[in-house]
Amino acid sequence: MDGVPEPHTGWTFLTNHARVLAAIADNHNARIRDIAAHCRLTERAVQKIIADLEQDGYLSHTREGRTNTYQIDPAKVLRHPAESGLSVASLLSVLARDEADRASSGQDGGRHATAT
Numbered sequence: 529m530d531g532v533p534e535p536h537t538g539w540t541f542l543t544n545h546a547r548v549l550a551a552i553a554d555n556h557n558a559r560i561r562d563i564a565a566h567c568r569l570t571e572r573a574v575q576k577i578i579a580d581l582e583q584d585g586y587l588s589h590t591r592e593g594r595t596n597t598y599q600i601d602p603a604k605v606l607r608h609p610a611e612s613g614l615s616v617a618s619l620l621s622v623l624a625r626d627e628a629d630r631a632s633s634g635q636d637g638g639r640h641a642t643a644t
Contacts (some may be wrong), residue, residue: 542623544569548577549586549616550623552598559595586616 545565553556558566564574578598581587586604589596602617 540620544573545577546619546623548574549581549600550620552578552583553600553624556598556600557595558598580601 544567548563548569551563551566555562560571561576562579563569564566564571567574569577572590577585577591582589584607585601587600589598598618600616602620604616605612606614606616606619
């Protein structure tokens with residue numbers, strides 16, 4: 529079926545919420561379709577994750593014509609008690625550094641990440 533990512537089995541180190549947040553940090557105007565493709569999720573899953581992040585104050589958006597522009601609250605603290613005191617900015621800086629390293633080594637098809 530076209531447009532549906534391959535299913536993933538097994539566990540991963542990052543949650544889908546972290547992946548979506550990092551994709552939005554990389555492009556604040558990203559379309560849900562593009563975020564889904566990058567994160568290998570369905571568009572519906574990305575919509576649900578964005579709604580979760582907005583509901584808890586990690587993310588907000590403004591509508592400009594047909595485009596959403598997302599704003600991330602970098603000072604918001606991560607939810608799990610083991611990460612209490614760590615901010616979204618801390619998480620995104622680690623993920624952006626990894627993306628930049630992969631981009632410079634050619635492992636990501638030329639994408640470059642920036643966290644703001």
